[in-house]
Amino acid sequence: MVKITNEIVLKIAKELGFDIIGFAKAKILNDEILLYQNWLKNGFQSNMDYMNKNTDKKKDVSKILPSVKSIISLGVSYYKDEDYTDKSDNAGKVSRYAWGKDYHIVLKEMLNKLESQLKEIDNKFESISYVDTGPVLDKVWAIKAGLGWMGKHTNVINKNIGSWFFIGNIFCNYEFIYSKEINDFCGSCNACIEACPTGAIIVPYIVDSNKCISYYTIENKGVIPTEFKNKFDDWAFGCDICQDVCPWNQKFSKVTDVKEFEAKNKFIKKDEIEQMSESEFNNKFKDSPIKRSKLKGIKRNLSFILD
Numbered sequence: 001m002v003k004i005t006n007e008i009v010l011k012i013a014k015e016l017g018f019d020i021i022g023f024a025k026a027k028i029l030n031d032e033i034l035l036y037q038n039w040l041k042n043g044f045q046s047n048m049d050y051m052n053k054n055t056d057k058k059k060d061v062s063k064i065l066p067s068v069k070s071i072i073s074l075g076v077s078y079y080k081d082e083d084y085t086d087k088s089d090n091a092g093k094v095s096r097y098a099w100g101k102d103y104h105i106v107l108k109e110m111l112n113k114l115e116s117q118l119k120e121i122d123n124k125f126e127s128i129s130y131v132d133t134g135p136v137l138d139k140v141w142a143i144k145a146g147l148g149w150m151g152k153h154t155n156v157i158n159k160n161i162g163s164w165f166f167i168g169n170i171f172c173n174y175e176f177i178y179s180k181e182i183n184d185f186c187g188s189c190n191a192c193i194e195a196c197p198t199g200a201i202i203v204p205y206i207v208d209s210n211k212c213i214s215y216y217t218i219e220n221k222g223v224i225p226t227e228f229k230n231k232f233d234d235w236a237f238g239c240d241i242c243q244d245v246c247p248w249n250q251k252f253s254k255v256t257d258v259k260e261f262e263a264k265n266k267f268i269k270k271d272e273i274e275q276m277s278e279s280e281f282n283n284k285f286k287d288s289p290i291k292r293s294k295l296k297g298i299k300r301n302l303s304f305i306l307d
Contacts, residue, residue: 022076022145022179033059054135066172073145077256080163091267092236098289100261107131127172137210146179152204153192153242162249192242197231213239270302
């Protein structure tokens with residue numbers, strides 16, 4: 001039997017298209033869960049009630065996989081070297097992460113292939129993986145695995161590729177040589193805090209969803225408060241302002257090699273959306289994160305920013 005090593009995982013992961021890979025020892029997240037619970041107690045999750053669930057699993061991942069010993073954390077760049085200068089007056093901007101195919105689909109497929117190959121090497125390899133939707137603190141494990149540090153905008157920043165990357169985590173029963181955590185290199189820079197037009201980054205490392213453009217254009221199912229009128233900078237789905245102004249992104253962004261992340265949906269045109277039926281909308285955006293807001297939500301967003 002061949003033993004799975006760091007080198008084997010790195011080789012296969014790179015071949016599958018992952019840009020950054022790290023390894024963290026499984027442990028109970030006492031300090032991190034206290035910070036998370038404090039964030040919830042302050043109501044910063046707004047109406048995202050699902051964030052209140054599975055706190056026990058987020059704290060102790062052995063409740064998900066009893067045999068867990070390690071976390072393999074992986075990142076994939078989604079950056080495309082394009083901007084919004086070609087936007088028409090009748091359109092809203094889409095966050096870069098939603099320009100192409102839904103990353104949940106793309107990354108899950110990549111993780112499944114990686115796990116399958118590792119199980120072929122050793123059939124005693126046990127694992128479970130998540131892309132942003134499981135009962136785990138994805139960013140915490142990415143940081144513990146050395147993928148980067150938590151930026152003041154609460155996105156993980158990597159020194160070599162910035163923060164334009166998706167995170168996937170594999171929880172497994174293997175032990176590895178563990179990665180060193182990266183120091184915080186934000187320093188005295190407050191560019192993201194100063195640039196946010198709604199003041200959502202209330203202090204470094206804390207975002208209040210009740211003030212966040214991404215929250216209101218994606219997760220929020222109700223009306224958008226009038227106090228934010230003319231502050232959305234034409235964002236119809238998501239918002240990238242805090243990442244756009246980050247010096248690490250301006251200097252080190254890596255253009256993605258994943259063809260599924262090509263820029264198909266940079267903009268959403270108001271006249272096209274107004275003429276769409278529910279089924280037409282679902283068909284057009286069937287593999288896109290934009291579908292999450294539903295036709296009703298996108299219509300609301302476009303009216304808020306353009307009317």
